[in-house]
Amino acid sequence: MLCLPLALVLSFLPQSSPATAARPEAQALDAGLVQKVDALAAEALAKPGGVGLSVAVARKGRILLEKGYGLADAEFDVQANAETLFRIGSVTKQFTAALVMLLVEQKKLALDDDLSKYVPDFPFGGRKVTIEQLLGHVSGVASYTDVGKAWQKLWPLELSDAEILALTNDKPFDFEPGSEWRYSNTGYYLLGMVIEKASGGRYPEELQKRICEPLGLTRTRYDSNHELIRNRAQGYAFESDRLANDIALGMSQPGAAGGIISTAGDLVRWQMALVSGKTVKPESFERMRKPGALPNGRNTHYGFGLGIEEWEGRPRVQHGGGIFGFNSMLFWLPNEDLHVAVISNGESISSGKLADGIAFAALGIERRAVVDEPIPAELITRLSGDFDFPDIGMQVKTFERDGKFLFQAKGQGAFRLLWQGGLEFRADFDNDVKVVFAEDGKSAAVYQRGKKADGKRK
Secondary structure: OOOOOOOOOOOOOOOOOOOOOOOHHHHHHOHHHHHHHHHHHHHHHOOOOOOEEEEEEEEOOEEEEEEEEEEEEOOOOEEOOOOOEEEOHHHHHHHHHHHHHHHHHOOOOOOOOEHHHOOOOOOOOOOOOEHHHHHOOOOOOOOHHHOOHHHHOOOOOOOOHHHHHHOOOOOOOOOOOOOOOOOOHHHHHHHHHHHHHHHOOOHHHHHHHHHHHHHOOOOOEEOOOOOOOOOEOOOEEEEOOEEEEOOOOOOOOOHHHOOEEEOHHHHHHHHHHHHOOOOOOHHHHHHHOOOOEOOOOOEOOEOOOOEEEEEOOEEEEEEEEEEOOEEEEEEEEOOOOEEEEEEEOEOOOOHHHHHHHHHHHHHOOOOOOOOOEOOOHHHHHHHOEEEEEHHHOEEEEEEEEOOEEEEEEOOOOOEEEEEOOOOEEEEOOOOOOEEEEOOOOOEEEEEEOOEEEEEEEO
8 A cells, every 4th residue: 555654543433424325227236235235334434433435346347336335525424425536545556557567568668677767867876676676566665655754744745756756865775676575655656757758648647548538437537636626535534532634645745656536436447447458468467467576486475566365265466555534445356256446535444354344245255253262382482483574674573471472563562363273363453464374483474454474583
């Protein structure tokens, strides 16, 4: 996701508005599924910080549901509907990746092109960074959203390319290009600059001309704080037991890393077109969904703007997004040809969790119950230690306290791991966070919000 810091989230229970009517053709397709999704959406909006949702489900080329729930604007009690536009954050990255691949198909650029060909003033320090490395987050370029106060004081401003890049110009590379994986919003911002240089047009116009107009995505565009955009949702944080307007952000800043607004319906239409060869050529899409491999053989679980993972024993192609006031999830289950999109305009309501629940309902399978089995002392001893998760820059300590197995990231509080049997654990504060250890205890993987991070014992 765009990885913008979120405001403090506390407890509050707002009154959610009733769902608006779905499009007639969608409502008629699968009344049973609509009822299940209605119930799941109502449950989500009843949680602290619930405001509004955009939800869509499609299967085998057919949209089964396309709907808005709750409020688009809480101050004026404006209901969300299927046409309400929400910020999608880093789901933008797959649109950017597809634009790059379209230009590759037209031979206006190549994946092995040096970035210096398009952005010659970037401080490379003698390194070569390729377009392919930027797409797969293996460039080593530091992310401007990780620089702390230097960026935070600029949040409300509309910044130029030079001003965005200045935030990381004096930062060292995270690693040598191609040697590791780390999510970089600067990398995708740079890809937007590459698209503009190679195409001769501005990113928002290229998005409209090459993707939105050909595919009929009438409710998808680059966002703007200056333009009047009808039926656009307001985003909300949740602070001190009450809703608050989201933090002001100059919409030039996300760029090609996270600046698009859309509806869930448009997102599933986009995804169906992408996977069926209607956006880029089938071979281009196959390259987009191919996960990278590092020199040490480790799988990055990321293609070009697409996360590649396993969900409930099934392959899944996905990407989430987070930007002030909003979060989103879009995924495709290839074996079932199921597409699910969820966007929330309340920071504390997880689109990823709701999307998972919708997939369970659509497939008619049961979510496995989380248990809390007594952990053998020998297992705790074997799995305790210090772990390094380089993909997400996290140092972790696992240890025993009072007979409980705890997980603590550096600079954060410890939480308890609930044993599910074998080598799988769930976090006590969020059962969707999964930790799986290797048999020898020398490595571990953390699964959260559709992403996997690999760690090794120090």
